[in-house]
Amino acid sequence: MLDAAARPEIYREPLSQEQFGIVEKPLTPFERLYNQGWLRKLFVLAVLAASWEAYARWLDNELLVPTFSATIRALAEGIAGGVILTRAALSIEVLLMGFGTGVLVAAVLTFFAINTRIGNDFLETMTAMFNPLPAIALLPLALLWFGLGTASLVFVLVHSVLWAVALNTHAGFRSVSVTHRMVGQNYGLRGIGFVVRILIPAAFPSILAGLKIGWAFAWRTLIAAELVFGTTSGQGGLGWYIFEAKNQLNIPDVFAGLLSIILIGLFIENVVFRLIEVRTVRRWGMQN
Amino acid sequence: MARDEEPLVEVRGVTLQYKTREHLVTATYRVDFNVFRSDRFVLLGPSGCGKSTLLKAIGGYLNPTEGSIRLKGREVTKPGPDRMFVFQEFDQLLPWKTVLQNVMFPLVTSGKHDRRGAREKALGLIDKVNLGKFADSYPHTLSGGMKQRVAIARGMAMEPDVLLMDEPFAALDALTRVRMQDELLALWDEIEFTVVFVTHSIPEAIKIGNRILLLTPHPGQVKAEINSLPRGADGTAAGAELGRKIHAMLFAEETEETSHA
Numbered sequence: 289m290l291d292a293a294a295r296p297e298i299y300r301e302p303l304s305q306e307q308f309g310i311v312e313k314p315l316t317p318f319e320r321l322y323n324q325g326w327l328r329k330l331f332v333l334a335v336l337a338a339s340w341e342a343y344a345r346w347l348d349n350e351l352l353v354p355t356f357s358a359t360i361r362a363l364a365e366g367i368a369g370g371v372i373l374t375r376a377a378l379s380i381e382v383l384l385m386g387f388g389t390g391v392l393v394a395a396v397l398t399f400f401a402i403n404t405r406i407g408n409d410f411l412e413t414m415t416a417m418f419n420p421l422p423a424i425a426l427l428p429l430a431l432l433w434f435g436l437g438t439a440s441l442v443f444v445l446v447h448s449v450l451w452a453v454a455l456n457t458h459a460g461f462r463s464v465s466v467t468h469r470m471v472g473q474n475y476g477l478r479g480i481g482f483v484v485r486i487l488i489p490a491a492f493p494s495i496l497a498g499l500k501i502g503w504a505f506a507w508r509t510l511i512a513a514e515l516v517f518g519t520t521s522g523q524g525g526l527g528w529y530i531f532e533a534k535n536q537l538n539i540p541d542v543f544a545g546l547l548s549i550i551l552i553g554l555f556i557e558n559v560v561f562r563l564i565e566v567r568t569v570r571r572w573g574m575q576n
Numbered sequence: 577m578a579r580d581e582e583p584l585v586e587v588r589g590v591t592l593q594y595k596t597r598e599h600l601v602t603a604t605y606r607v608d609f610n611v612f613r614s615d616r617f618v619l620l621g622p623s624g625c626g627k628s629t630l631l632k633a634i635g636g637y638l639n640p641t642e643g644s645i646r647l648k649g650r651e652v653t654k655p656g657p658d659r660m661f662v663f664q665e666f667d668q669l670l671p672w673k674t675v676l677q678n679v680m681f682p683l684v685t686s687g688k689h690d691r692r693g694a695r696e697k698a699l700g701l702i703d704k705v706n707l708g709k710f711a712d713s714y715p716h717t718l719s720g721g722m723k724q725r726v727a728i729a730r731g732m733a734m735e736p737d738v739l740l741m742d743e744p745f746a747a748l749d750a751l752t753r754v755r756m757q758d759e760l761l762a763l764w765d766e767i768e769f770t771v772v773f774v775t776h777s778i779p780e781a782i783k784i785g786n787r788i789l790l791l792t793p794h795p796g797q798v799k800a801e802i803n804s805l806p807r808g809a810d811g812t813a814a815g816a817e818l819g820r821k822i823h824a825m826l827f828a829e830e831t832e833e834t835s836h837a
Contacts, residue, residue, distance in 0.1 A: 295628050303800075350580070465665075465667055467663055467665045467667075467668050468667065468670065470635075470637060470661065470663070471661070471663075471668055471670065472655065472656070473636075473637070473654075473655040474655050474656075474659075474660065474682075475657055475660045475681070475682045475685050476633065476655070476656050476657050476685070476686055477685060477687060481685075485685070489670070489672040490670070490671075490672075492672070520645045570713055572671045572712060572716065573671055573714055573715070573716025573717070574671055574672075574716075
């Protein structure tokens with residue numbers, strides 16, 4: 289070790305902020321465009337559409353693969369003529385009925401599951417049994433019980449939504465931190481007030497994930513159900529529209545129907561759920 | 577300090593036990609103490625002395641297996657807004673509410689104020705803890721020290737009979753901790769609220785408290801209940817002396833144990 293005299297103490301005045309010049313260099317236009325996520329995705333879509341068009345033209349068989357432009361034309365005509373819109377509206381109406389009922393039942397089941405032990409066991413057993421069971425497998429039974437029509441569809445939809453939502457909500461409730469629970473109790477909150485004001489917002493990321501999964505399950509189940517059994521019900525949704533078009537060998541309409549299913553799915557996922565996410569869990573810093 | 581008024585919090589022969597998966601743990605054994613109005617009452621002891629468990633029992637989160645805890649003469653049986661809790665954890669603020677909403681929330685749900693009254697009250701307290709500019713920020717954008725300030729503001733806005741603080745500054749860095757201690761004392765000078773403060777730091781106990789309860793570990797038992805120094809005397813020789821005295825009392829048994837071994 290050096291002795292103290294050999295190591296002078298050092299004191300300095302830090303520079304004031306104005307003396308730092310911040311050096312900035314603008315990005316090139318290409319870099320700036322490339323930074324836009326939607327633009328990159330749009331580019332991917334454009335490439336896909338172009339290769340579809342090219343392949344279909346080379347194949348030149350409208351019964352197997354219609355061209356992209358023919359599909360878009362069929363879609364535009366379907367929308368302009370109102371057929372696709374009314375069919376989509378019908379599908380969505382049934383879907384919302386099933387989804388809403390499913391979420392409601394899930395809420396009741398989860399409420400009992402967090403408040404009583406037997407409710408907890410009931411929910412765990414039921415989800416373990418029914419979650420792996422594809423909803424569409426219940427359709428034959430549903431038709432037997434509820435007859436042809438909306439009631440059967442709603443039944444299978446409830447089945448497809450219920451377990452996913454209940455499972456996620458329940459898991460979310462159980463992972464609410466002890467501190468948040470104690471804070472809620474400190475405020476004198478109990479029972480339903482505690483669930484609504486503390487547990488639901490605290491578990492919202494899981495609940496939202498459950499709703500998304502439930503929505504996707506329900507949408508798939510509905511289209512599949514309409515495709516398989518749509519023929520027997522008087523009026524059908526988008527699945528029935530696809531089935532009809534195939535029977536008439538109107539393949540561009542089949543593709544147009546598929547495309548509208550994709551578009552609706554994209555809209556719900558990227559607009560509706562995204563908006564809820566941005567307004568809630570992201571703003572609260574619970575999810576990045 | 578001679579007092580002839582009734583104690584605000586009366587802890588009488590309290591034994592606390594809780595179950596883990598394999599054991600029944602006795603956290604404290606027959607602890608007695610009184611907290612009077614405007615006390616800054618510190619529960620001090622090494623980890624495992626049951627001080628946090630004791631505070632939770634005053635908060636009503638668990639009931640004593642023996643003895644009783646009374647607040648203003650009424651037996652404590654469950655949590656309630658008359659004993660506001662400030663936790664050690666930064667996640668005690670509700671992340672889905674802004675700073676202002678966090679402070680307002682208990683005021684409204686407990687029915688103490690209507691929305692407008694709660695808003696005014698909350699803004700006043702948020703100003704007092706120097707967070708006026710952050711009233712509309714969400715908790716995840718705040719630093720640890722700021723979050724603890726909001727928690728203190730929330731507790732004080734409720735004007736509880738007693739504020740229960742469970743090592744509120746333990747998770748802060750040393751510099752922030754000192755500032756928060758000073759701010760808490762400045763707030764106390766202004767409002768003279770009653771606070772029960774848990775810590776494992778001897779200097780913090782001497783600085784914050786006017787009365788210090790020393791607990792020994794496994795299970796927690798009262799070793800001593802002593803007066804702290806007058807305000808601002810914690811940095812003096814008397815403070816160092818008191819610190820040594822407390823240290824000797826807390827670690828007396830441990831030295832015995834080592835000498836036996």
